[in-house]
Amino acid sequence: MIGDQSGREHYDYLIVGAGFAGSVLAERLASQHDAKVLLIDRRPHIGGNAYDEPNEAGILYHKYGPHIFHTNSDQVVDYLSQFTEWRPYEHRVRAVVRDRLVPIPINRTTLNELFDLDLKTDEDAAAYLASRAEPVADIQTSEDVVVNAVGRELYELFFQGYTRKQWGLDPSELDKSVTSRIPTRTNTDDRYFTDSFQAMPAEGYTRMFERMLDHPNIEVRTGVDFREVRDSVDYGHLIFTGPIDEYFDHRFGKLPYRSLTFDHQTLEQERFQDTGTVNYPAPDVPYTRISEYKHLTGQQAPVTTITYEYPSAEGDPYYPIPRAENQELFKRYEALGDETEGVTFVGRLATYRYYNMDQIVGQALATFRRMDGKREPHNADAVAAA
Template sequence: MTTKRFGIAGAGFSGAVIARELAEAGHEVTVFETRDHVAGNCHTERDPETSVMIHRYGPHIFHTGNERVWEYVNRFGTMMPYNHRVRTTVGGRVYLLPVNLLTINQLFETALNPAEARAFIAEQADSTIGEPRNFEEQALKFMGRRLYEAFFLGYTTKQWGLPPTEIPAAVLRRLPLRFSYEDSYFNHPHQAIPRDGYTSIVQQILDHPRIEVLLSTGYGVADRGQFDHSIWTGPLDAWFDYRFGRLGYRTLDFEEIRDTGDHIGCAVMNYGDVEVPYTRIAEHKHFAPWEEHEGTVCFRETSRLAGEGDIPYYPIRLANDKSVLGQYLDAARAEAGVTFVGRLGTYRYLDMDVTIGEALTAADGILDAIGSGAAVPSLFVDA
């Protein structure tokens, strides 16, 4: 086998997993990371004052039904069982999320059983709407006005910075209601948070003699010549120097709150009223219920449009962005010597388990191409 040299932009899960797979196959890898730490937006660190494990860029809950991915993360750290539950404050009252049987009965002051609740919501739904043209019509067709206005209108408006009438119907892919009292936020068989944080896991993934990690170091066009192939996990439009314009993202601002004892009494409290400027408060010690802390650290989150210097969190993917995205994807497919992966590299919102799974698939494809002497594809997913 001929040893290849790979340059990887980004030390989040995408870059780290691919780096490890290539290194274990005998190749040399250099990982470039613009931040002063690995793990990207999953970065965790101990708060020096309280010892609470902080999810620096917002809460990250690991959940998956992919056995390969589950086995993979367990190679590099201890995953502690964690069942994520979310509450929401609306109109001066606290409700359970996702919207379930208790939420419905609380809001409508009823005592419906599952069958009665299904029939009741069917009566609330707006049957005059044919093919929904936007998020609001999709919600009204599914659940009716009262549920929509209580739990979706305000939060969605704040999260996207747009009225729901301007958001595609596809964003609300399915009826987000449960006709039971189950309030676990996710329903995957594996739900956990790493005991020592996500950064520790990524550090372990990158701990290989054939991997060099360069922190606070960007990967530029000039660096490409050092390597046989590049892996790009940064923004797709940045690779092409924004030649077709910038793709849109939402970013988050965090306001820190310190207290003793409990501040909100749960891991995440959403705020659905549009008059409340922030979307949620996360109390981070509740993400590690196996630990005990006297002090507490919370972060109040506010969503806004990302500027040039902001950290991109959520791809907008509205009509204009999809048009620009098509041009970038065509350019990416024609680009030789580089593979685009991950949330930023393919301009998609991805959960951690999907990110890891796609990185493993990409690594398999890269190694197969090398073994067969074929050109390495620029994309392994339909973005």
């Protein structure tokens, strides 16, 4: 890298966070703008929460819980396909309810199995759900969304306990967006997602990130905190994908997050459960779900690795807590960020929103296009001057 007069290394961009947002921007800036990029992450690895690795038994597992790739964006698929082959995979989830294992999202099969019904058509299921629904005139909370759609019994069986565990709050205290993301179906489609593209990186997420960052203009340093390098590295522009409140030293107070802890176990058996993930909505079960990775990866082995997932109030920030007062606090940080020269905030933590992986890739690509667009008038002026 080029040094300045003080002998410090110079980079065009310092990017904080080697997850999807930071890695995509590093790749785009290096490959398309010939920019010199330093990419850092406080964790000892790249890939952010999507990081996966083989454990001692050789099972490829996701250290931070299951990450299932799905998207309706051809642009995102085309971009990532430069760095990975794909293994087709459609995720299916079951929920343990009243000692039965039933599909979730709720569909016609769920209703038939749980209530010993014989609903034969979409119309039958729609009529049944309508008969259970308890209309809410002014839908404000997550509880309102579900009760309005399917009634209180299904709400309590599938949503109330799970949501209380996941968020540490009752659904009546959470924004309606939380449960609005979970559909209720009248057909028998038991896939968790219905996106047009559903697949897993054939060699895992980490291998995909390694290929993405394999560029001579990109230097990657892991196990490094931003505060350790911000004053020792010379850079033209900062891209920050960490928590925006942390960047500003929590000036207005901390933005609230829910965290997770994971209990990874390798079992001396070929298969543990019939689907990739099983949810446990009951409030007396401390974990929210168990995932088994061989469903996702297609690996063949005499042993299997599973993960128990426990929501937590403390730990790494995973889920912004969707309440109006939290959004108001974020807006104060966002306004401060907009006023701050020389830094671009991108990603889930920097924008305090829950995004799927494909949405983060799309956001990073859109951010690059804006940066690219700002260069063009300058380049055109330079050509005209010449």
